[in-house]
Amino acid sequence: MPPKSSKLTNHQMKELRDAFDLFDRDHSGSISSTELKQLLLALNFKPSESLLRKVMKEMDTDGNGTIEFSEFAKAMSSVYSRALTDEEMHRAFRCFDKDDSGFITRDELRDVLKQLNHNISERRITEVMKAVDENGDGKISFDEFVIMLKET
Structure with a gap:
């Protein structure tokens, strides 16, 4: 990851926090696999269980079964470093x-x-x-x- 992408602005961090809070439906401070699945379904994706496990494994770097904000921010920071097609x-x-x-x-x-x-x-x-x-x-x-x- 280029060094620039790891340095998020305050505005970008606020956007990520807002998105995280939107996905953290039970306000637990983390995103569970159930919440991730609900998010993907709301966006018209129909994720298989294996895809859900893969995404969770990639984002859940501490392996505790949930995605905390720091993990979410780290995974999403690359979005700011590239343009969408x-x-x-x-x-x-x-x-x-x-x-x-x-x-x-x-x-x-x-x-x-x-x-x-x-x-x-x-x-x-x-x-x-x-x-x-x-x-x-x-x-x-x-x-x-x-x-x-x-x-x-």
Whole structure:
């Protein structure tokens, strides 16, 4: 891993903490294999048990059966050091755009975020929508989604 990728900014660490907290549905301070599976299912992946075990083994560096924030941050820091491909961006967009309309509506955003974290507030959903919906039309276009991905 290049040295640059291991040095995350405060903003990047906050983003990772927010993502970790979203996945840590029971607020235990760690992500279990069950929570990881629920996350992948919410994103329309259907992971096999062997894939789940492999991902857990790669991320769970201390071998205690859960992913703590430090392990999550270490594994995810490489995301900041590389650009997403067009296919990866389209795949991520399709996880949210359930009706294939070409836009992510507030309801679609809410559905995915609630699947990831049952306790997410309407206020937080509004904040996310407002931050990403740059033209204020009440929906997130692919271009707005890409801008958000590139800014993070």
